[in-house]
Amino acid sequence: RLRTHFxxxxxxxxxxxxxxxxxxxIENAIKYAVTPQEEGADISIELRRNADRVLITVSDTGPGADSQYQVRAMQSTGVGLANIRDRLAQAYGDNHRFETQSEITGGFRVFIEIPYQIEAEEPK
Incomplete structure (x- = not known):
């Protein structure tokens, strides 16, 4: 039921x-995209570099922003995305981007842009 694409x-x-x-x-994508659909869903993870930036996209083919999904999302604790937002702000200040996108026709996408730094470097 879970189909992954990298x-x-x-x-x-x-x-x-x-x-x-x-x-x-990925946990959110499984919970809100794969689990509620009998046929499952696709989860895609994309990492690419654009000059001095790393662009990260996690997307799924789940139900998107239909009313049932919105009710479930409102009932959840909502800490996952909030924690990511906070941690990115602590690590990079204003030097990052975090966006979510949901379509009525289905699917949810999270887009993150952070500075490109190799593993040995500390975040600035």
Whole structure:
């Protein structure tokens, strides 16, 4: 039921990412996209580099922003996305971007943009 797709730019394989950045995004995708649909869903993870930035996209083919999804999302604790937002702000200040997008026709996407730093460097 879970179908995964990875598009990983080799130039970002050594990039420093805050710990546990992707895990809650994938857990949310499984909980809200795969679990409620009998046919399951696709989850895609894309990491690429654009000059001195790392662009991260996690998307799914779940129910999107229909009313049932919105009710479930409102009933959840909502700490996963909020924690990611807070951790990115602590690590990068204003030097990052975090966006979510949901379509009525289905699907949910999280987009993160952070500075490209190799593993040995500390976040600035």
């Amino acid at each position: 598009n990983l730019d080799p130039t970002v394989m050594r990039a420093h990412l805050p710990s546990l950045l992707l895990q809650p995004l």
